[in-house]
Amino acid sequence: GQQLNQSPQSMFIQEGEDVSMNCTSSSIFNTWLWYKQDPGEGPVLLIALYKAGELTSNGRLTAQFGITRKDSFLNISASIPSDVGIYFCAGLDNYGQNFVFGPGTRLSVLP
Amino acid sequence: EAGVTQSPTHLIKTRGQQATLRCSPISGHTSVYWYQQALGLGLQFLLWYDEGEERNRGNFPPRFSGRQFPNYSSELNVNALELEDSALYLCASSFSGGANEQFFGPGTRLTVL
Numbered sequence: 001g002q003q004l005n006q007s008p009q010s011m012f013i014q015e016g017e018d019v020s021m022n023c024t025s026s027s028i029f030n031t032w033l034w035y036k037q038d039p040g041e042g043p044v045l046l047i048a049l050y051k052a053g054e055l056t057s058n059g060r061l062t063a064q065f066g067i068t069r070k071d072s073f074l075n076i077s078a079s080i081p082s083d084v085g086i087y088f089c090a091g092l093d094n095y096g097q098n099f100v101f102g103p104g105t106r107l108s109v110l111p
Numbered sequence: 112e113a114g115v116t117q118s119p120t121h122l123i124k125t126r127g128q129q130a131t132l133r134c135s136p137i138s139g140h141t142s143v144y145w146y147q148q149a150l151g152l153g154l155q156f157l158l159w160y161d162e163g164e165e166r167n168r169g170n171f172p173p174r175f176s177g178r179q180f181p182n183y184s185s186e187l188n189v190n191a192l193e194l195e196d197s198a199l200y201l202c203a204s205s206f207s208g209g210a211n212e213q214f215f216g217p218g219t220r221l222t223v224l
Binding site: 030031033040041042043044045088090092098101104 | 115146152153154156159166167199201203209210212213214215216217218220
């Protein structure tokens, strides 16, 4: 089946720094979702992308739907301690039936 | 507007027992999805229900089963529990069809001793 890769797997950054992470696949995906999960809680939807090339912002978060439809990027500007968590990408499969989730990027923010 | 709710929050069982987890979707959502998240790992898709029918199933043994009720709430049953079934079980809901944005509940932490 279709699979997603996320990089980096984990990252440690200083408070105030910008963060970039991506989600890639060898397959084409329709619709990309980005979620954040705090420890012991359910993922929370951050941004949804529907068209190739689309760039969408939500506060300090910006995500892009790659032109090739095989990748998506999430950037966080001026990181703060509450940005700590696991960021998951999800892509809608070719059949438009199911979302496939990536393995996540674990973000740690150092004061 | 109320989000997705799950019960219980925590569940402790012993090997061989059965566990029942419950989920209530967001009002207006008819699709319910179940995921298993083992400690430190990603989300593994278990089951998708829509309009009372099972629409898709992940790569899990038959002892993982569930159902969706007429009010669109859902139940996940895990029979003959094994130690490796210990995980956070997440429920998500969406408008009808798998192509819509999924919204997650807080999860049920199942511990099998």
